[in-house]
Amino acid sequence: MSCSKIFSGDSPELTCEILKYLQKDFSTLYSCILVNRLWCRLAIPLLWEDPFSLPFLKYLNTWNIGVYIEKWSAIAFEEDENSDSVSNFKRLVYISLFKIFIENEINLHTFEIEITDCEYNYFDNILELILQNVNFISNIKNLYLYVGSPMGFSYHNDNNQLIKNHISQIINSHQNLKKIAFCYDYYSLYQSFLLSKEFNCSNTLKSIIFYYVDFHGLTNLSETFEQLNVLESVHIIECLSLNNSFVQKVINLSKPFKLKTLFISDISQIDSLDLLLQKSGDYLKNFGFTPEYNSSLSLQLKLLELIIKYCKNINYLYLSGIVNQIVYLIFDLIENIKHNLNYLTISSWKNDTEPDCYSTILRNLGQKLPSKLEYLELNLPVKKNDFEVFLNNSQDIFIKKFLIYNQEGEDILPSMKECIMKKKRFEYLSIYDSVIRVGRDLSLLDNEVREFSLYNIKVQSYRNLVIGTYHFIRDND
Numbered sequence: 001m002s003c004s005k006i007f008s009g010d011s012p013e014l015t016c017e018i019l020k021y022l023q024k025d026f027s028t029l030y031s032c033i034l035v036n037r038l039w040c041r042l043a044i045p046l047l048w049e050d051p052f053s054l055p056f057l058k059y060l061n062t063w064n065i066g067v068y069i070e071k072w073s074a075i076a077f078e079e080d081e082n083s084d085s086v087s088n089f090k091r092l093v094y095i096s097l098f099k100i101f102i103e104n105e106i107n108l109h110t111f112e113i114e115i116t117d118c119e120y121n122y123f124d125n126i127l128e129l130i131l132q133n134v135n136f137i138s139n140i141k142n143l144y145l146y147v148g149s150p151m152g153f154s155y156h157n158d159n160n161q162l163i164k165n166h167i168s169q170i171i172n173s174h175q176n177l178k179k180i181a182f183c184y185d186y187y188s189l190y191q192s193f194l195l196s197k198e199f200n201c202s203n204t205l206k207s208i209i210f211y212y213v214d215f216h217g218l219t220n221l222s223e224t225f226e227q228l229n230v231l232e233s234v235h236i237i238e239c240l241s242l243n244n245s246f247v248q249k250v251i252n253l254s255k256p257f258k259l260k261t262l263f264i265s266d267i268s269q270i271d272s273l274d275l276l277l278q279k280s281g282d283y284l285k286n287f288g289f290t291p292e293y294n295s296s297l298s299l300q301l302k303l304l305e306l307i308i309k310y311c312k313n314i315n316y317l318y319l320s321g322i323v324n325q326i327v328y329l330i331f332d333l334i335e336n337i338k339h340n341l342n343y344l345t346i347s348s349w350k351n352d353t354e355p356d357c358y359s360t361i362l363r364n365l366g367q368k369l370p371s372k373l374e375y376l377e378l379n380l381p382v383k384k385n386d387f388e389v390f391l392n393n394s395q396d397i398f399i400k401k402f403l404i405y406n407q408e409g410e411d412i413l414p415s416m417k418e419c420i421m422k423k424k425r426f427e428y429l430s431i432y433d434s435v436i437r438v439g440r441d442l443s444l445l446d447n448e449v450r451e452f453s454l455y456n457i458k459v460q461s462y463r464n465l466v467i468g469t470y471h472f473i474r475d476n477d
Contacts, residue, residue: 016042057106062126063114063146069093091122098126102133111137113167114146127166134173143171144181144209144474177201181209181474202227207477209235209261211470216241221249225257235261235286235473247272251279261473263288263318267299274306281310286473288318297325304329308336316343318469320379324357331368338370343467347379347405355381362386366393375401375467382409391419402426403465406433413442421455432462 019042022028032043069090077086115123130136145167171177180201205228215221218241225231234257236242242264250257259280267273267289277284287307291300304326307314314337319330334341346361358380366389369376376399387410406412413431420426429452431442442448443461452459 012038012042015039019043019046022046057101058109059112060101060108060110061112061114062123063112065097066094091125094122095125095129098129102129102136105135108137108140110142110144111140112144112146113170114144115163124162124166127163127170131166131169131173137170137173139176140174141176142179142181143174143177144183146183172200175200176204178204179207179209179474179477180205181211182213183209183211183470184213203229206230206232207235208233209237209470209474209477210239211235211237212239214240215246218246218249221246222252225253226255231255231258233258233260233283233477235259235477237261237263237288237470237473238265240266242266242272242276243269244272247276247279251275256280256283258283260284260477261286263290263469265290265292265295267291267295267303270299270302270306273303277306277310281307282313284311284314286316286318287311287314288316288320288469290318290320295321297323300326301329304333308333312337313340315340316472317341318345318347320345320347322346322348322357322361324360327357327360327364331364334365334368338368341370342373343375343472344369344373345375345377345379345467347377359383359386362390363393366390366397369394369397371397373397373399375399375403377403377405377466379405379407380409382406382412384410384412384415387412388415388419391415395419395423395425397425399426401428401430401465403430403462404432405462406431408434413448417451420457421452424455424457426457428458428460428465430460430462430465 015038019029019032019039022032026047029043029047033040073086073090073093077083077089080086113127147167171180208228208231236259257280259276260283262284263286264273289300289303300323308329317334317337322330330346334344346365348358361380362378362382363386382404404412412433416429416431420429429442432440433442434440441461443459443464449459
């Protein structure tokens with residue numbers, strides 16, 4: 001009888017006394033929140049008595065913390081947002097949070113240092129604090145560096161040199177780094193870290209990501225990579241200066257250059273890309289191409305021919321800006337890699353692309369796909385008849401996550417229902433459609449979401465389901 005009263009909420013005083021005995025048992029308190037409203041109301045104050053008392057953090061991004069401090073202060077100090085006192089208070093909050101993390105001996109696995117304009121005023125203080133407490137980051141395996149170059153912030157000023165020195169010390173304080181990402185800025189800035197005499201990760205570092213990095217003026221690429229004894233993957237995403245100078249240094253390496261990812265837009269140095277793919281094409285798992293405006297059609301064709309020739313093991317294929325003249329070569333590429341292909345995005349962003357191109361894609365793609373895909377995203381204006389042909393041609397294919405961004409196309413929802421509700425072919429579905437009046441996202445239509453759920457199809461928002469290239473590469477390597 002007493003137990004039933006406790007669980008039904010009829011004895012709040014007794015329940016409160018019982019929960020107090022669980023004050024340090026956080027996992028049980030989290031479970032109590034789910035019992036009923038009374039238990040939730042009683043458990044939450046106990047959890048919030050000392051919310052930072054557990055070493056719960058495994059992942060920390062400096063930019064995220066800064067952004068939320070900025071948002072909070074904008075509301076709390078609306079009238080004096082730009083005053084020196086508010087700026088100093090934000091610095092105090094930022095530093096105090098890091099002190100709390102350090103004092104509670106959190107055990108970080110991933111640390112992202114993201115330097116943005118909202119942090120310049122006090123970021124050197126944070127790095128200094130971390131270096132005074134190196135145990136705070138002693139066990140991290142993944143270190144991601146985002147060093148931007150916003151207007152008015154020079155990489156040669158004293159403030160930046162101090163930050164650079166601090167980051168270098170953080171890198172050199174580790175002996176077990178397995179993955180490092182260099183994002184934005186110039187390669188020379190990051191190269192100095194890897195070539196430092198104090199660099200201790202030559203026998204542990206397995207993965208390097210270069211994201212929007214300019215390789216211009218590199219001098220010691222060979223020396224950088226020769227010292228990395230267990231490196232398993234190199235990822236190059238939308239980087240600049242992939243020219244003959246860069247490729248020749250790659251070719252001269254005594255070790256394999258295990259290029260797992262290549263996403264590019266500039267193909268003006270096609271001969272250099274040819275040599276790079278000859279050297280590393282067998283390792284390539286992720287390939288993306290978004291041509292620059294007015295990119296040479298002959299160079300686009302040449303690039304696709306090189307990918308077909310040298311790269312048989314592609315798992316993630318991203319193609320944007322497709323035009324009629326290369327469509328059938330794209331089908332050949334998909335056919336060539338279908339035994340490994342798991343993730344496919346086809347997108348067309350050029351306003352001057354012929355409408356026939358979209359029809360050609362939809363009417364022929366279904367026959368070219370592998371029998372099973374983890375992810376398919378079509379970012380095209382879709383005509384109903386073309387889409388029905390695609391659904392019919394792909395009826396024996398299982399696609400775990402299917403996304404359609406149907407901007408300025410026709411209403412395809414009835415066709416989708418008729419087809420996939422007869423035979424389960426998708427596990428997750430996302431449709432962003434200009435025909436949908438409420439937010440243009442299918443996930444906002446409650447009745448439709450419920451109807452699809454009856455067939456075990458989970459409708460999610462396009463934003464939540466779409467793959468972000470950098471995060472996909474980073475998290476799946």
